[in-house]
Amino acid sequence: MFLTEYDVIVVGGGHAGAEATAAAANMGSKTLLVTMNLQAIGQMSCNPAMGGIAKGQIVREIDALGGQSGLVTDKTMIQFKMLNLSKGPAMWSPRAQSDRMRFAEEWRITLENIHNVDFFQDMVSGLLIEGDKVVGVKTGMGLEIRSKAVVLTNGTFLNGLIHIGDKQFGGGRMGEKAATGITEQLTKIGFESGRMKTGTPPRVDGRSLNYSKMEEQKGDENPQKFSYTNTPKLTKQRSCYITYTNSETHDLLREGFDRSPMFNGAIQSTGPRYCPSIEDKINRFAERERHQIFAEPEGWNTVEVYVNGFSTSLPDDVQAKALRSIPGFEKAKIFRPGYAIEYDYFPPTQLKHTLETNLIENLYFAGQINGTTGYEEAASQGLMAGINAHLKINEKDPFILKRNEAYIGVLIDDLITKGTEEPYRMFTSRAEYRILLRQDNADERLTAISNSIGLASDDRLKRVENKFKKAGKLVHYFEVNSILPEEINSAIVENNGSPINQSMKMVTVLSRPEIKLRDFLSLQRLNDFLEENELNEEEIEQAEIQIKYKGYIRKEEENADKLKRLENLKIPADFDYFKLVSMSTEARQKLDKIRPATIAHASRVSGVSPSDISILLIYMGR
Incomplete structure (x- = not known):
């Protein structure tokens, strides 16, 4: 049935699988994506959003490396926010609400436009293994498809079991069947496997909500993007809304605890610590009178709303009663209830830093199969697995990011060296070099590396080099030019700083915490310089960060050396x-x-x- 042996077969079409497919194919490997439902490629199974604290940095790193998640997000987002702007730039994190249907469609279009990608819809029930090397896959229809490498990105589908109250049924996602056979085969070979749990909230009809009882949350006035390329800028946005649970909500939820799989023993596996279900919240934090609930639109042209903060596996009747006790949700019509799902994973200590397994050569794991949670964490692993599968079969050196090079390096190193007993989620606190690993400089850190392995294009590399060359010119301008008290003191006083009493180097004044680069824009000579050198907002921001945080970066490097000793x-x-x-x-x-x-x-x-x-x-x- 198949015309050829493939270089790489990717199993699963979620965020990890889509990135793995794109990476391997764009580097030149003939790649086959095998997935159970071709209509669900790039599906946002849980919240309709990309990015967030630390996760936004990962998406920008994926983009800088030549991955696709940032591009797809930019083309399909309905709202953008830069989080943590009140903190230092190491904490700034981009986040976008996406149009769920458009996001999946754009991923499908993206993959179909890559020449080296083929598709096949079927369940992969096992692997073809000769000696200690994988040589292909077996499908549910009994087909054998040969390849030089295989990337498993099975998400929550491996022996997936869905829980809604005392109801249980097999499935990898609501409405989609579970995948069987792979866990059983790999554990026979000697792999260790385990079970994890995740959950999702109910979806409701936005027409049935009373937004006047909620607080509107708009996007940024000047929305940015994820991709460093020329993706379209967001010109209109959809708002999200925030409301809160109350004592009545909590009492109604508690009434269903005896039928909750979380509390009656039906669920034995570990769920994500930092994304607890609503029943877990009111149980663990009984002293809190209320919890945040976000009403997030699922897209431009749909009435479906995602109820962020209300993840649950309680019985559907309990969910409905409790949900309707929340201000604005009194008449909520439920499209589908929330549910929990248990699934198989393989402790990632069984992998190399390339994400190749130790036991079977040319077999790679990426995404939730490694015990992680989150689209961004999955996508980054898929990208790295796809890259390394291509490099391995072409007898080239592996591609491994260090902890001081990328959040992706921190993520993979944590998984391989520490393992995880609960769904792993990335945080800025996990990175000891986070001042170096900012979202604004991911292109400077990673594009040249990606270009050297044949993924990021020469055009991208030139664009990055030009950006930092121009930012460097502005840094130099501030280092060599001075400013008079009468030119800057009014801005200093306005920002509650101490005025200067003599001429000072501009770099010294800008290093003050209360002063921003925009405070210098009243200087005509500076505006002339910016215009002459054609500096844009991104390049100006980059120069300001380099100037203001130079000392912090140096101190971080010194602290890292001390920690090693x-x-x-x-x-x-x-x-x-x-x-x-x-x-x-x-x-x-x-x-x-x-x-x-x-x-x-x-x-x-x-x-x-x-x-x-x-x-x-x-x-x-x-």
């Missing part, structure tokens, strides 16, 4: 972690349970961040 420091066997109140609760719990012997061991414990280790070092006098 102290990594073998021994921890007393009876150390009381619970007295370190500034350390995260998760870290204290994990460290108390595992009792690591050294700082190095502690740093590899899942859920312990670099900042937690810094607190430990400070307490130990280091």
Whole structure:
């Protein structure tokens, strides 16, 4: 039936699978995407959004590396926000609401326009393995398709089991059947597998909501983009709305606890710590009188609304009653109830840093199969797996990002060296070099590397080099030119700073925390320079960040060196972690349970961040 042996077969068409397919094919591999439903490629199974804290940095890194998620998001978003602007640039994180249907459509169109990509709709029930090497896949229809490498991106489909109250049924997503056969085959070979849980909230009819009882949340006035390329700029946006649960909501939810699979033992597996269900929230945080609920539109031309903050597996009748006790939701019509899903995963300590498995050569795992949660985490793994599958079969050096090069490097290193016993989600606190790993400089960090392996184009590389060359010119301008008190003092005083009393280098004044580069734009000579050198907003912002945070970057590099020298420091066997109140609760719990012997061991414990280790070092006098 198939005309050829493929270079790479990708199993699963979610975010990891789509990126893996695009990467391998764009690098020159003849690639086959096998998925159970071709209409669900790039499906946003949960919330209709991309990005967020740390996740937005990942999407920008994917884009800088030549991946597609940023491009698809820019073409289909309905709202954009840059989060954490009140903090330093290391914390700035882009987030976009997407049109769910358009997002999946755009991914399908993107893949269909890549010459080396073929498609086939079927379930993959097993792998073709000869010796210790994968040589293809077997499908549910009994077909055998041969390839040089295979990338598994099965998401929540491996033996997926859906829970709604006391109802259980097999499925990888609501309305789609589970995938069977792969887990059983791999565990026979010697792979360790486990079970994880995730969940999703109900979807409702937006026409049945009373938005006048909610607070409107608009997008940014000047929306930015994810991609560093010339994607279209967002000119109109849709608002989201926020409301809150109340004591009545909580009482109604508690009435269903005896029928909750979370509490009656039906669900045994671990769910995401940082995205708890609504029943978990009111159980764990009983002292809180209310919780945020967001009404998020699913697209431009649909009335469907995603109820963010109300993830649940309670019985559908309990969901409906509790939901209608929330202001604005009194007459809510439910399109489909929330549900929990349990699925198989493989602890990622069984992988190399390329995401190739240790046991089977040329077999790669990416996405939720590795114990992660989130579209962005999955997409980045898919990209790296697709790249490395192509490089391996062409006998080229592997592509591995270090922790100081990308959030993607932090993500993969955490998975391989620490493993995870709960769905892994990326946070800025997991990255010890986060001042270096900003969303604004992902192109500077990664485009040249991607270009060297044949993914990012020469045109992209030239654009990046030009951007930072022009930003560098502006930095130099501020370093060599001075400013008089009468030219800047009014702006300083307006920003509650102390005025200068003599001429100073512009770079010195801009380094003050209360001063922004825009405060200098009243200077005609600066405007002439900007116009003459054709600097745009992005290049101006980049120059300002380089000037204002130069000292912080240097200090971070010094701290990283100190941490390396102290990594073998021994921890007393009876150390009381619970007295370190500034350390995260998760870290204290994990460290108390595992009792690591050294700082190095502690740093590899899942859920312990670099900042937690810094607190430990400070307490130990280091």
